[in-house]
Amino acid sequence: MFPGERMEIIFPPGREPVRLDRFLAEEGVLPSRAFGQRLIREGRVRVNGEKARASRRLLPRDRVTLEIPPPEPSHLVPEEIPLDVRFEDGDLVVVNKAPGMVVHPGAGVRTGTLVHALLHHCGSLSGAGDPMRPGVIHRLDKETSGLLIVAKNAEAHARLAAAMERREVERSYTAVVWGRMPDEGTIDAPIGRSDKDRKKMAVVHGGRRAISRFVTEERFRYASSVTVRLETGRTHQIRVHFSHKGHPVFGDGTYGGRRKALLGIAPEHRRSAAEGLRTIGRQALHARTLRFRHPRTGDGISVEAPPPEDMKNLLGFLREDLGA
Numbered sequence: 001m002f003p004g005e006r007m008e009i010i011f012p013p014g015r016e017p018v019r020l021d022r023f024l025a026e027e028g029v030l031p032s033r034a035f036g037q038r039l040i041r042e043g044r045v046r047v048n049g050e051k052a053r054a055s056r057r058l059l060p061r062d063r064v065t066l067e068i069p070p071p072e073p074s075h076l077v078p079e080e081i082p083l084d085v086r087f088e089d090g091d092l093v094v095v096n097k098a099p100g101m102v103v104h105p106g107a108g109v110r111t112g113t114l115v116h117a118l119l120h121h122c123g124s125l126s127g128a129g130d131p132m133r134p135g136v137i138h139r140l141d142k143e144t145s146g147l148l149i150v151a152k153n154a155e156a157h158a159r160l161a162a163a164m165e166r167r168e169v170e171r172s173y174t175a176v177v178w179g180r181m182p183d184e185g186t187i188d189a190p191i192g193r194s195d196k197d198r199k200k201m202a203v204v205h206g207g208r209r210a211i212s213r214f215v216t217e218e219r220f221r222y223a224s225s226v227t228v229r230l231e232t233g234r235t236h237q238i239r240v241h242f243s244h245k246g247h248p249v250f251g252d253g254t255y256g257g258r259r260k261a262l263l264g265i266a267p268e269h270r271r272s273a274a275e276g277l278r279t280i281g282r283q284a285l286h287a288r289t290l291r292f293r294h295p296r297t298g299d300g301i302s303v304e305a306p307p308p309e310d311m312k313n314l315l316g317f318l319r320e321d322l323g324a
Contacts, residue, residue, distance in 0.1 A: 146287025
């Protein structure tokens with residue numbers, strides 16, 4: 001759907017009732033549920049001719065009418081910053097984000113973001129959604145490295161966001177976590193804002209369902225290398241899930257993966273572990289693979305990026321320590 005366009009959708013017969021905002025995101029009509037909620041608040045979405053709340057549950061044959069306003073102008077100034085582009089065409093770009101780079105402007109960060117760099121590289125990005133986050137489909141934490149999809153136009157943005165909502169985008173991560181992990185497992189625990197610290201996330205009763213599946217690749221004296229596949233995409237999901245299970249991500253000071261974890265291991269390993277922490281100044285987490293259908297052609301796309309040097313150095317150190 002494009003800015004200024006009006007559209008009518010009939011909720012299909014035989015489908016189970018679903019929230020209005022979720023339906024709009026899943027159908028690929030809008031770039032995100034948050035954008036749909038904004039339009040609903042502004043009275044731009046009607047059900048059977050009447051204004052409706054985001055929580056309205058649609059029933060078979062309900063008529064949903066939408067109006068997309070012109071996009072708000074983005075005042076972001078493109079910046080010439082080196083990028084590691086792994087896939088690009090006229091609809092989207094997949095970039096391998098460096099650790100330490102913020103994805104888009106926000107509180108305390110106005111320049112030097114991935115979005116600024118992409119605006120210079122691409123010329124323009126999708127104007128759907130938040131003008132401070134043009135083209136952004138999903139995000140990575142500042143200190144997490146790896147692959148991100150960014151849309152160049154509104155149609156690609158909406159379809160990719162819908163695919164993400166329907167869990168049709170396969171994402172896997174490489175992580176180093178504290179402790180010796182089992183061969184494989186699933187962490188299914190709801191995530192929401194922490195009651196103790198509102199800046200952090202936590203496993204909480206009533207949180208949004210979050211599912212992480214892992215396979216252990218290597219075990220070391222006091223840590224493990226794992227591949228994690230996300231079935232959901234909650235804020236800080238991997239970091240919160242593994243911390244909740246007592247295996248925080250190595251180097252993650254926010255969720256117990258630095259000093260707290262160091263003090264919790266056997267005394268004979270602390271000296272080596274402290275040296276390991278000095279090899280990496282962030283959480284050892286990297287978004288390694290992305291697999292999805294192209295939003296226009298339907299072709300399968302698979303992109304991979306190996307971990308950056310700091311994680312390679314950490315893994316090398318842990319292997320050497322194991323053989324010592």
